[in-house]
Amino acid sequence: MILLDGRKVAEDLRAKLTLDVNEFTKKFNRAPCLKVIIVGDDPASHVYVKSKHVACQKVGMLSEIVNLEASVTQSKLEIEIQKLNIDPDVDGILVQLPVPKHIDLTSVLKAIDPMKDADGLTFLSTGYLWSDFEHVQPCTPSGVIKILEYYGIPIKGKRAVVIGRSQIVGKPMAALLLKKNATVTIAHSHTENLKHVIQESEIVVVAAGKMGFFGAEYFNKSHVVVDVGIHKDENGKLAGDVKFAEVSPIVKAITPVPGGVGPMTIACLLENTIQLAKMRMR
Ligand code: NAD
Secondary structure (H helix, E strand, O other): OOOOOOOHHHHHHHHHHHHHHHHEEEEEEEEOEEEEEEOOOHHHHHHHHHHHHHHHHHHOEEEEEEOOOOOHHHHHHHHHHHHHHOOOOEEEEEEOOOOOOOOOHHHHHHHHHHHHHHHOOOHHHHHHHHOOOOOOOOOOHHHHHHHHHHOOOOOOOEEEEEEOOOOOHHHHHHHHHHHOOOOOEOOOOOOOOHHHHHOOOOOEEOOOOOOOOEEEEHHHOEEEEEEOOEEOOOOOOEOOEEEEHHHHHHHOOOOOOOOHHOOOOHHHHHHHHHHHHHHHOO
């Protein structure tokens, strides 16, 4: 079994990004800058945002967290986004998800300038993604492709199934696998005979958001399994959608949780911000 170590891939990517940031800073006399807006006080979201901030600093980028209270109005949030849209020193904007229930996410995504869309989730970025237009790509799916490529896992011509069809993970994951010439199936909560769909596939990207749902009965020795799920178990330990202990011995390759896709998501966010900075300064 090949352990697909996302920490190692992320470390290598960060080393390359550090050089990119250095070069950019020398050329333009300022470092690429990411601003992260966080609404409310959800502890998990604050931990994620802090990690993003620290990761930016480690590669020499500028980063700032904009804290807005949970009761912020839609218009106040969008005014904050507008301020960042027109700030010439800001290259990337990210609104940490989820946002509180009273906030209309569609409207928030429309408010972000697609040329500063560090998460690659605005509707224009999504259109670019499905049109094979060069632009930033959503971070988690982009990280999955980088892990597969790093370990030399063939994608071209292979059958891949993505389990989950969310805007953030499932749909863009399918788009990127298709771009790499896989034959892609998107499975979701209404899919009939999921086991059969998985058995017919070689690459299985699991993003169902169901802790430990996928055990050994779903997989065989020809499967490359990428587990996107992140959960905390009853002991506070991180776990994925796949039962790693029973699945890892029987498959060809698998990502662990933690240490698989998670570290790549943040590294790809940095990469996106640097790419946007370069695009704006061209
Ligand atoms: P989501 O809840 O928005 O989407 C889940 C999808 O899975 C839905 O499309 C649903 O139809 C499908 N699904 C649910 N149960 C299913 C089943 N039994 N069979 C087939 N399909 C099923 O979740 P999301 O935002 O896409 O996130 C998925 C998981 O990935 C979560 O655990 C989340 O925490 C994690 N995540 C991790 C990272 C990372 O950096 N590693 C980033 C984003 C999300």
